[in-house]
Amino acid sequence: MHIQVLAEGDERALTDLRTWLGRDPGTARLPVEAVTGDGPTMSVLEALDVLLGNATNIANFAVAYATWRTTRPRGAVGGARTLVHGDSTIDIGHLSAEELAELLRRLHGDDGGVAPERPNHA
Numbered sequence: 265m266h267i268q269v270l271a272e273g274d275e276r277a278l279t280d281l282r283t284w285l286g287r288d289p290g291t292a293r294l295p296v297e298a299v300t301g302d303g304p305t306m307s308v309l310e311a312l313d314v315l316l317g318n319a320t321n322i323a324n325f326a327v328a329y330a331t332w333r334t335t336r337p338r339g340a341v342g343g344a345r346t347l348v349h350g351d352s353t354i355d356i357g358h359l360s361a362e363e364l365a366e367l368l369r370r371l372h373g374d375d376g377g378v379a380p381e382r383p384n385h386a
Contacts, residue, residue, distance in 0.1 A: 265315070265316045265317070265322075265349070265368070265371065265372045266313065266314070266315055266316075266349070267313075267314050267316065267347055267348065267349045267368070267371075268299065268311040268312065268313055268314070268347070268348040268349075269281065269311060269312045269314065269329075269344050269346070269347055269348075269356075270310065270311045270343065270344070270345075270346040270347075270348060271308075271309050271310050271311060271343040271344065272342065272343040272344075272345065272346055273342070273343060274342030274343025274344065275308065275309040275343070276342075276343075277336070277342045277343040277344040278298075278309050278311070278312055278343055278344050279309065280332070280336075280344075281312065281329070281332055281344045282296055282298065282312055284328065284331075284332040284335075285312075285314075285325075285328055285329075285332075288324070288328040288331075290323075290324030290325075290327065290328055291321075291324050291325055291328045294314060294315065294316070294321060294324075294325065295313075295314070295315040296312055296313070296314050297312070297313045298311075298312060298313075299311040299312065299313055311348075312344075316368065316372070319369065319372075322365055322368045322369055322372060323365050325364075325368070326361045326362070326364040326365035326368060327361045327365075329356070329361070329364060330359070330360060330361035330364060331361070333357065344357075345357030349371045350371075352371065354367065
């Protein structure tokens with residue numbers, strides 16, 4: 265299952281999340297790629313592409329994301345709160361690890377259990 269977590273103008277939050285996922289034992293091996301776009305002076309980090317291949321990946325991502333969110337400074341409501349999957353765009357910034365895992369399992373079920381190809385980003 266392919267998801268994106270959007271920067272929403274807060275590249276630092278997305279960079280921090282990517283680093284967190286890379287260090288977390290449950291998510292360190294997940295395929296996570298930065299999606300960049302054209303900015304005024306250089307490439308701008310827009311999103312993270314994440315591939316979640318099975319229920320264990322889903323659970324590990326949900327726990328890592330929820331734990332990362334608790335480490336954010338109080339009142340930090342910036343980026344890395346919006347998840348995109350297919351035509352669905354969802355604010356996940358308030359979800360517990362269990363709620364996020366359940367949401368991801370439902371979205372994965374809508375895929376028919378087939379992980380789509382990772383899109384190419386130029």
